[in-house]
Amino acid sequence: MKRQVYFVSDRTGITIEALGHSLLSQFKDLKFEFTTLRYVDSLNKIENLCQTIDGYEGEERPLIFSTLVDGQLRAKLGRVNAHVFDLMGEFLTPLEEILNTQASLALGHTHGPGSDKHYAHRMDAVNYALLNDDGLTTRHLDRADIILIGPSRSGKTPTCLYLAMQYGVYAANYPLVEEDFELMRLPGVLAKRRDQLFGLSITAERLQQIREVRRPDSEYASIKQCQYEVNQIGILYRENRISTCDVTQRSVEEIATRILPHLHLL
């Protein structure tokens, strides 16, 4: 039997989904079934939800994680036959005391363009990442906060996109090619921007795995080629004192957040 879990938000629900998954990942042996209810912003919607949950006939009551802001909706949800974790109720009251200020209880717009001064900048950074992907053009490299380098398929592109979308970082990426490995030097366009460079490292075995999915049985995906590239690029990184992050076991989110502290140093 899977335990029913509801994420309830009056906005996108992105935050409460992330928090709920994080908390429940601490109970690996249990099985959960997740439902996210977004834009629950009227009494009508909350009444429908309460009816569904009260009518649930499983033995174990559902878990509800909520970030509803409106007091009336929260009160209504609080009376449902389930275990309710009301994030706003839990934290806003102590915050009001500490900050000696009443919460506005206006709908949160964490992901809204209006409240997000940063928004236009984030979108511009996404366009920048797309334009400066894979060395497509080098005309705008001077605007880059960071230039990712690494073997083909080490995750440069999605990492750039995530840095742009989430943090508004202007991230370009540049592919090193056979010739760079043979000459064992950085291409000129990178050599003069050494301070912006950041290198992605990966084991040859993992690189082979990823490339094999892309181009099965190719020279490109052979362990020999992967070992050669990984080895040469490692030397390039060391000789040019380039900061690196090992991406072998890391997600794009992890790689991006590992890179962030370097942006202040670069």
Added chain:
Amino acid sequence: MKRQVYFVSDRTGITIEALGHSLLSQFKDLKFEFTTLRYVDSLNKIENLCQTIDGYEGEERPLIFSTLVDGQLRAKLGRVNAHVFDLMGEFLTPLEEILNTQASLALGHTHGPGSDKHYAHRMDAVNYALLNDDGLTTRHLDRADIILIGPSRSGKTPTCLYLAMQYGVYAANYPLVEEDFELMRLPGVLAKRRDQLFGLSITAERLQQIREVRRPDSEYASIKQCQYEVNQIGILYRENRISTCDVTQRSVEEIATRILPHLHLL
């Protein structure tokens, strides 16, 4: 005086940053200064942090939002001279009781590739979105979960990327061009995939604003051209019964989460 706010995580910190910003957005009149400390996973790191915070000389004590999992680190942070909101402490204990199971207290990997069964799929979806951006190719449209249409600069590309990165949705987008507006019909490649189409709507005024930044004083950015396109596309949407979302006041995160429910209907 800005109130100091620390987000402390043993992993990426993405979740606690989002929750903290959401809570504090309820206190719009106050000023905060945010610092995120990621990968705080040793006693050494937590001791350094505590020293910094205990040494803070401002009148108002800092706020700390933490998702640390390790009990020893949490206990140490709990004794610092600040207002500590310990998400794990707050929720894991009641969850353990409800679920009748001990939390593993292993480092969370909400954004790790290992624990994220979904991860390879998300990355594949990002590649798909890049390959099927702006009608670059139509060879893979059959694999699309959704095909976004809308005027140029209405946000199709970043929305596709967000749907892919966050939710593993295979999202393509296709630009309607002058000819489509003149003939007032969907291009053939879309007409036969009507069930996967989703339309982005926007006001002519907002569209003009965005295009003006891109190509100042152009015909493309003129209010006349924007009005014409917005009008024609609205008729196309209605005549073809295409679901739509008004993006005028919405962020990419909002647009994406508004589209999600339609994926089950498409």
